Amino acid sequence: MDDCNIMEKQICPVIAPRIAVSLQKLPTLHKAQITEIRLRTGLPVLTVMGITDSMLTEAGNPTENKEQALICSQDDLLRTMQIISRNSLYAFEEELRSGFITISGGHRIGVAGQALIEECHIKSLKNISSLNIRIARQVLGCAESIMPYLVTDEGKALSTLIISPPRCGKTTLLRDIARQFSTGLARLKLPGWQVGVVDERSEIGACQNGIPTMDLGPRTDVLDGCPKAIGMLMLIRSMSPQIIITDELGRAEDGAAVREALHSGVTVIASIHGSSHEDIKYRPHVGELIQNQYFDRYVVLSDRPKLGTIEQIVAVSSGDNLYSNKGGIRICG
Amino acid sequence: MWLKLTGSTLILAASIAIGFHLAWRYAERPRQIRQLLSCLAALQSYICFSAMPLSDALRLCAGGIEGPVARLFHLTGCALADNVQLTPQQAFWKNYQDMRKQLMLEKAEIEIIQLFSTNLGMLSREEQEKKLIMIQGQLQKVEQEAITARDPNMKMYRYLGVCGGLAAVIMLI
Numbered sequence: 001m002d003d004c005n006i007m008e009k010q011i012c013p014v015i016a017p018r019i020a021v022s023l024q025k026l027p028t029l030h031k032a033q034i035t036e037i038r039l040r041t042g043l044p045v046l047t048v049m050g051i052t053d054s055m056l057t058e059a060g061n062p063t064e065n066k067e068q069a070l071i072c073s074q075d076d077l078l079r080t081m082q083i084i085s086r087n088s089l090y091a092f093e094e095e096l097r098s099g100f101i102t103i104s105g106g107h108r109i110g111v112a113g114q115a116l117i118e119e120c121h122i123k124s125l126k127n128i129s130s131l132n133i134r135i136a137r138q139v140l141g142c143a144e145s146i147m148p149y150l151v152t153d154e155g156k157a158l159s160t161l162i163i164s165p166p167r168c169g170k171t172t173l174l175r176d177i178a179r180q181f182s183t184g185l186a187r188l189k190l191p192g193w194q195v196g197v198v199d200e201r202s203e204i205g206a207c208q209n210g211i212p213t214m215d216l217g218p219r220t221d222v223l224d225g226c227p228k229a230i231g232m233l234m235l236i237r238s239m240s241p242q243i244i245i246t247d248e249l250g251r252a253e254d255g256a257a258v259r260e261a262l263h264s265g266v267t268v269i270a271s272i273h274g275s276s277h278e279d280i281k282y283r284p285h286v287g288e289l290i291q292n293q294y295f296d297r298y299v300v301l302s303d304r305p306k307l308g309t310i311e312q313i314v315a316v317s318s319g320d321n322l323y324s325n326k327g328g329i330r331i332c333g
Numbered sequence: 334m335w336l337k338l339t340g341s342t343l344i345l346a347a348s349i350a351i352g353f354h355l356a357w358r359y360a361e362r363p364r365q366i367r368q369l370l371s372c373l374a375a376l377q378s379y380i381c382f383s384a385m386p387l388s389d390a391l392r393l394c395a396g397g398i399e400g401p402v403a404r405l406f407h408l409t410g411c412a413l414a415d416n417v418q419l420t421p422q423q424a425f426w427k428n429y430q431d432m433r434k435q436l437m438l439e440k441a442e443i444e445i446i447q448l449f450s451t452n453l454g455m456l457s458r459e460e461q462e463k464k465l466i467m468i469q470g471q472l473q474k475v476e477q478e479a480i481t482a483r484d485p486n487m488k489m490y491r492y493l494g495v496c497g498g499l500a501a502v503i504m505l506i
Binding site: 079083 | 380381384385386387388390413417418420421453454455456457458461
């Protein structure tokens with residue numbers, strides 16, 4: 001599905017009709033470049049293209065003038081939530097507590113509103129006032145240029161941590177790494193690996209009824225919607241993967257599960273929010289993985305000059321900088 | 334003579350049929366309210382314990398029940414599955430309008446259905462459960478009223494049908 005079709009077929013149908021009509025009228029090129037749509041009660045509808053954004057007019061044109069912009073009403077937001085949840089908001093309580101809902105196609109919808117607290121935990125979100133619709137795109141081949149850095153000369157896959165600030169293409173890169181390893185690396189004359197993906201947020205494989213809608217290669221098993229820590233151990237026991245891929249490490253149990261997987265002889269490829277490995281070294285729970293050098297490679301992504309730029313590839317044991325972004329290679333986004 | 338006899342028989346039969354049909358309406362109303370209650374109880378389970386999507390829950394809660402009330406829930410579920418932009422309120426109302434001749438529900442029950450379909454699916458499980466319990470409580474009261482009205486009215490309309498027909502025949506002869 002091309003970028004414009006994603007907007008037409010997967011995004012517009014889940015947005016309140018009044019706003020969807022204007023979005024559909026946008027120029028094709030603009031539609032294909034949208035990475036996020038931001039809806040905020042009483043404020044203009046915003047379309048984000050990478051690091052720039054523009055407001056949307058009712059006639060479907062991008063504008064910088066707030067007076068001409070289409071304002072998102074409370075009703076638009078409620079209608080959007082109603083469509084996203086298919087009239088079943090109660091079925092998304094757990095997702096709302098996490099602050100996002102993933103819809104068909106792997107698109108993540110961030111939610112902000114008034115938090116209801118019970119015994120120091122978020123019980124639910126009410127009076128939802130902002131939605132951030134992040135459009136997931138499959139970029140086949142985006143990991144091709146970094147694959148030689150992720151295998152040894154003997155053809156062994158290396159455990160890799162992808163470090164990136166939000167919106168720089170972590171998931172897109174992980175998805176293609178899964179596909180490349182699963183398919184095999186023809187350029188390096190390496191056969192495919194058995195890959196297990198723990199897709200807690202249903203973003204990597206964008207599964208529908210448990211079947212991935214994204215191309216993850218012929219040797220990939222996906223554990224959809226399962227917490228990372230439980231999922232990694234489940235996969236090791238049940239599917240005996242050679243490589244485990246998972247997104248956004250952060251909790252204490254994630255670090256423990258990664259350690260256990262690595263000690264089981266499985267290669268782990270994961271992602272984490274941050275701007276460099278120095279940056280995340282002292283983060284609670286996962287910082288220990290950096291300090292004890294559990295990974296073999298760090299791949300750092302940035303949005304400079306554009307989204308999905310490889311900033312740096314580091315060989316952990318030697319500390320060598322295998323690649324540094326001087327000329328800038330943009331791989332996805 | 335034969336013409337009079339045939340005419341009288343037809344008048345009597347029509348009058349009895351009208352009387353029995355009106356009596357049947359009174360018998361059918363509490364039965365449909367009971368079915369409504371049964372569907373709502375099943376819906377409450379599907380929502381609160383299984384967190385099943387509303388369209389599926391509406392289709393499944395009518396399982397094992399025959400008749401227009403079950404069809405109302407089933408068709409509403411189908412409508413919501415086919416058109417995600419439709420609200421439960423719109424879907425219920427549209428299907429109610431299409432089936433209103435088969436449904437023996439009166440203003441009190443219809444108002445309760447409208448109240449039930451407002452915000453349906455857009456509340457948390459806890460809130461949804463409270464609302465469904467409240468709706469079922471209201472319907473149980475209406476059911477009692479319908480049962481109380483059923484027996485005397487059924488008898489009255491049956492007698493009225495027979496007696497009215499006989500009176501018309503006597504007057505015509």
